[in-house]
Amino acid sequence: xxxxxxxxxxxxxxxxxxxxxxxxxxxxxxxxxxxxxxxxxxxxxxxxxxxxxxxxxxxxxxxxxxxxxxxxxxxxxxxxxxxxxxxxxxxxxxxxxxxxxxxxxxxxxxxxxxxxxxxxxxxxxxxxxxxxxxxxxxxxxxxxxxxxxxxxxxxxxxxxxxxxxxxxxxxxxxxxxxxxxxxxxxxxxxxxxxxxxxxxxxxxxxxxxxxxxxxxxxxxxxxxxxxxxxxxxxxxxxxxxxxxxxxxxxxxxxxxxxxxxxxxxxxxxxxxxxxxxxxxxxxxxxxxxxxxxxxxxxxxxxxxxxxxxxxxxxxxxxxxxxxxxxxxxxxxxxxxxxxxxxxxxxxxxxxxxxxxxxxxxxxxxxxxxxxxxxxxxxxxxxxxxxxxxxxxxxxxxxxxxxxxxxxxxxxxxxxxxxxxxxxxxxxxxxxxxxxxxxxxxxxxxxxxxxxxxxxxxxxxxxxxxxxxxxxxxxxxxxxxxxxxxxxxxxxxxxxxxxxxxxxxxxxxxxxxxxxxxxxxxxxxxxxxxxxxxxxxxxxxxxxxxxxxxxxxxxxxxxxxxxxxxxxxxxxxxxxxxxxxxxxxxxxxxxxxxxxxxxxxxxxxxxx
Numbered sequence: 001x002x003x004x005x006x007x008x009x010x011x012x013x014x015x016x017x018x019x020x021x022x023x024x025x026x027x028x029x030x031x032x033x034x035x036x037x038x039x040x041x042x043x044x045x046x047x048x049x050x051x052x053x054x055x056x057x058x059x060x061x062x063x064x065x066x067x068x069x070x071x072x073x074x075x076x077x078x079x080x081x082x083x084x085x086x087x088x089x090x091x092x093x094x095x096x097x098x099x100x101x102x103x104x105x106x107x108x109x110x111x112x113x114x115x116x117x118x119x120x121x122x123x124x125x126x127x128x129x130x131x132x133x134x135x136x137x138x139x140x141x142x143x144x145x146x147x148x149x150x151x152x153x154x155x156x157x158x159x160x161x162x163x164x165x166x167x168x169x170x171x172x173x174x175x176x177x178x179x180x181x182x183x184x185x186x187x188x189x190x191x192x193x194x195x196x197x198x199x200x201x202x203x204x205x206x207x208x209x210x211x212x213x214x215x216x217x218x219x220x221x222x223x224x225x226x227x228x229x230x231x232x233x234x235x236x237x238x239x240x241x242x243x244x245x246x247x248x249x250x251x252x253x254x255x256x257x258x259x260x261x262x263x264x265x266x267x268x269x270x271x272x273x274x275x276x277x278x279x280x281x282x283x284x285x286x287x288x289x290x291x292x293x294x295x296x297x298x299x300x301x302x303x304x305x306x307x308x309x310x311x312x313x314x315x316x317x318x319x320x321x322x323x324x325x326x327x328x329x330x331x332x333x334x335x336x337x338x339x340x341x342x343x344x345x346x347x348x349x350x351x352x353x354x355x356x357x358x359x360x361x362x363x364x365x366x367x368x369x370x371x372x373x374x375x376x377x378x379x380x381x382x383x384x385x386x387x388x389x390x391x392x393x394x395x396x397x398x399x400x401x402x403x404x405x406x407x408x409x410x411x412x413x414x415x416x417x418x419x420x421x422x423x424x425x426x427x428x429x430x431x432x433x434x435x436x437x438x439x440x441x442x443x444x445x446x447x448x449x450x451x452x453x454x455x456x457x458x459x460x461x462x463x464x465x466x467x468x469x470x471x472x473x474x475x476x477x478x479x480x481x482x483x484x485x486x487x488x489x490x491x492x493x494x495x496x497x498x499x500x501x502x503x504x505x506x507x508x509x510x511x512x513x514x515x516x517x518x519x520x521x522x523x524x525x526x527x528x529x530x531x532x533x534x535x536x537x538x539x540x541x542x543x544x545x546x547x548x549x550x551x552x553x554x555x556x557x558x559x560x561x562x563x564x565x566x567x568x569x570x571x572x573x574x575x576x577x578x579x580x581x582x583x584x585x586x587x588x589x590x591x592x593x594x595x596x597x598x599x600x601x602x603x604x605x606x607x
Contacts, residue, residue, distance in 0.1 A: 077111020292364025
């Protein structure tokens with residue numbers, strides 16, 4: 001599926017192979033520029049996560065629960081190799097029902113190879129390395145794809161790659177979403193897709209494409225879906241726009257068929273577990289599917305950008321981690337100008353259509369402008385209940401616009417470079433104009449270091465293994481409050497024990513199994529509430545102990561038996577006194593303080 005050079009932006013390569021040019025050779029100078037590019041991405045990665053590295057007690061301020069969950073996932077990957085644990089589900093959280101990890105962000109493609117780091121330095125370090133080097137690797141991968149395949153020069157390639165890896169949406173997701181900022185496989189998928197047109201290598205190239213698809217599937221399926229749609233639109237645009245591109249259709253389709261077949265064989269069982277195994281769910285709740293992009297947010301600045309303002313961004317996004325569409329007005333103007341300038345390129349037109357499609361889908365079921373409902377339905381409204389799509393958070397479609405803008409920036413910078421080369425007399429003016437325009441558009445969105453907060457140390461009762469005396473015979477540890485989306489600290493505790501400490505409930509996506517629920521089968525961000533977990537959730541939110549009745553005490557014993565509880569523990573919490581009083585009055589058992597936690601031995605109630 002190739003195109004003639006005239007149909008591509010200046011510098012685009014015909015077959016995905018490097019072309020000659022002053023910045024594309026293998027000279028010493030070229031290698032030095034490559035090294036500087038990689039070092040710049042390393043510097044940016046550590047700049048964004050600096051506050052997390054400087055103090056080992058720090059964690060992300062705006063998404064503590066997800067950091068705890070990913071530390072647990074990193075420990076699970078290590079447990080798969082050290083204990084030969086089943087990789088796709090786990091019974092070490094949400095005892096006795098367990099968790100479907102394929103239906104959650106298990107990140108096995110990273111947690112498995114990072115097992116040595118997790119075992120030697122702990123899950124926090126492996127999480128932080130995953131987060132930091134995920135962004136760095138994304139920048140590096142885009143840089144080499146752009147500089148070796150899509151444009152001729154390293155400067156424009158660096159510009160596009162830097163935006164792809166460190167744009168506002170990516171830095172927003174760096175608030176404890178390492179699986180989303182780690183998009184280094186996406187350029188590999190694009191590269192291997194382009195190679196499908198090579199004559200006589202359809203089998204080899206198809207298998208290689210399948211392998212990188214599988215790699216991405218165990219990193220983040222949402223990103224894989226968006227990549228597949230994006231490639232489909234661009235390839236279709238090339239096929240429609242130029243007759244010459246259809247000459248290699250047979251080779252391309254043969255390789256694509258091989259990739260689909262091999263990927264299906266390798267992913268069939270894991271996907272079966274995800275969609276039909278125990279703990280599978282049928283899409284997200286309507287509340288979560290209501291997370292959409294505010295139309296006004298596209299010209300606003302993210303709170304993690306240099307020009308950002310938390311007060312301005314707060315009412316335009318559901319939370320600081322989902323600022324997917326905050327590009328700023330100056331960059332939006334530049335993008336429209338680039339599209340007009342490069343409008344004769346089929347690739348640019350395909351990217352433009354794709355970007356507009358993703359922007360419209362991200363608006364959700366109803367267009368919201370500046371925090372107000374407009375009553376105007378969006379394209380997403382008739383699509384949101386379709387299989388697979390009902391598991392997509394609408395605002396994340398806007399995340400896919402980031403690499404599109406990165407490509408447009410690279411193509412535009414290369415076109416300006418070519419223009420300067422053709423007009424040496426006006427070269428200083430062209431370079432000055434280019435630098436000025438890019439500075440005006442990109443300076444306001446430069447990333448700032450992620451805000452951090454102090455995490456409480458893991459209690460000695462957990463790290464010393466004192467809990468083991470209470471969990472023999474398949475018993476679990478019940479924490480107060482019980483873990484869920486709002487309080488996930490116990491997942492960090494379990495991760496520190498290499499998941500040896502089994503937890504009742506947890507923070508994960510699991511099906512709503514309540515008989516009278518209007519959304520039975522859709523995903524909840526924990527197990528359905530039981531009377532006792534609701535009791536302690538009320539204390540967590542209000543600091544007040546609800547009235548305790550005889551039925552409350554009966555429910556407590558029933559729930560402790562359901563959870564197979566051997567011990568109940570209470571660590572540091574702002575409402576610790578109320579939580580302790582509530583548990584004591586429910587069970588009649590006096591706690592004792594050991595290793596930084598209050599301990600209730602409840603085995604006498606659950607035998």
